[in-house]
Amino acid sequence: MNLDVRRDERAKPDSSLRLFIYRHFIRKCKAPSIAEMVKGAGWSRKQVDTALRRLCESHAFVLQENGELWRAAPFSAVPTAFPVKVGNRSCYGNCIWDALGIPAMLAQDARIDASCGCCNLEMTLNVNRGRLQGARGIIHIAVPARDWYKDIVFT
Amino acid sequence: MLLFRSEQHVDRWCEQWKRPRGGTLSLQQGWRLAKEWYGDRLSPDWRPKSTAEAEAAFARIGLEGDFWKLSV
Numbered sequence: 205m206n207l208d209v210r211r212d213e214r215a216k217p218d219s220s221l222r223l224f225i226y227r228h229f230i231r232k233c234k235a236p237s238i239a240e241m242v243k244g245a246g247w248s249r250k251q252v253d254t255a256l257r258r259l260c261e262s263h264a265f266v267l268q269e270n271g272e273l274w275r276a277a278p279f280s281a282v283p284t285a286f287p288v289k290v291g292n293r294s295c296y297g298n299c300i301w302d303a304l305g306i307p308a309m310l311a312q313d314a315r316i317d318a319s320c321g322c323c324n325l326e327m328t329l330n331v332n333r334g335r336l337q338g339a340r341g342i343i344h345i346a347v348p349a350r351d352w353y354k355d356i357v358f359t
Numbered sequence: 360m361l362l363f364r365s366e367q368h369v370d371r372w373c374e375q376w377k378r379p380r381g382g383t384l385s386l387q388q389g390w391r392l393a394k395e396w397y398g399d400r401l402s403p404d405w406r407p408k409s410t411a412e413a414e415a416a417f418a419r420i421g422l423e424g425d426f427w428k429l430s431v
Contacts, residue, residue, distance in 0.1 A: 219403045226401060262407040278397055299360035304393035309400045321361030322368035322375075329386070336390040343389045344369045345360050346381040348426050349417070 218255040221245050225265075225276050230310065233295045235273040235281035263353050278305030289315045300343055307331040362386075382426040391420045 224244050228236040236244065241252045256273075259265040264277040273281045280286075280296040286303035288295055290312050297303030300318060307314035316329040321344070330337050363369045366383070373380050384392070395416040399405050408416065410429045417427045 219405070222405075223401070223403065264407065278393075278400075300362040301360045301389060301393060301396070304390050305397035305400075308390070308393040309397040311398075318362045320364045320368055322363055322372040325364060327362055327364065331390075336386060339386040339390075340364075341386050342363050342366060342369060343360060343384045343386065344363055344372070344381060345383070346373075346376075346378050348381070349413075349429050 218258050221247070221252065221255045222259055222265075222276075225273065226279075226309075229276060229279045229295060230293075233293050235276065235279070238272060278302035278309060285319060287317045289317070304329075304331075304336070382422070384420075384422060388420050388422070392416070392422070395419065 221241060224241065225236055228234075228240065228244070238249070238252060238256075241247075241256075242249050245252060247255070253271075256265065256267065260267060266274045268274040268281075275281060275298050278297050278301075280298045280302070282296070284296045284298060286297040286300060288297055288303050288306045290307065290310060295306060297306055297316070300316075303316045303318060311334070312331075313333065314331045316331075318327045318329060319325060320327055320341075327341055329339050361372070363372065369380065369383060372378075396408075413429055414427065417423065
């Protein structure tokens, strides 16, 4: 995997759509639809599609088959085994790394209601004042880093 | 990227899924990795990490070796 590919493309300012998507996740605990992006960003459908395609080149954003957002890392647009509670809001991370990424991104306290990948036993994690507290367990990544994006769902 | 109770539970999962054992990190390393990776994600100037930047981030939290290499 080469993250340097098309670096100039990625550096272009799609930042307003990216931030609109993240703010929507944060405010409403769900992904914005394409229609909401068009309305919210004040762009045409074509402009949104083009910007989304570029954002997807970073692998941080992934679309569903119907063209709607599937994930905007660390957030998942669909329920996962990694629910994260921040204040009175609940959202989902794509994996344990992303679940930890939500409080890291927001710089807020959070509770992650994770469970053991083997036996499903509850493994609640708490982030308080920038620290992961009392956490026991081990993270396993089955796929070598260079192959992470060959099958992002399995990874 | 899953969370497990212990090394034994990782082994059991690998056996169930007939997968070779991959890379492991402690939860504290995972937290540091999350902060490295996502700490600046709401910045208007955010851009994806280059291969070298990502590998350097892994190395800063002790994730080194072939498994953590992004370059082929």
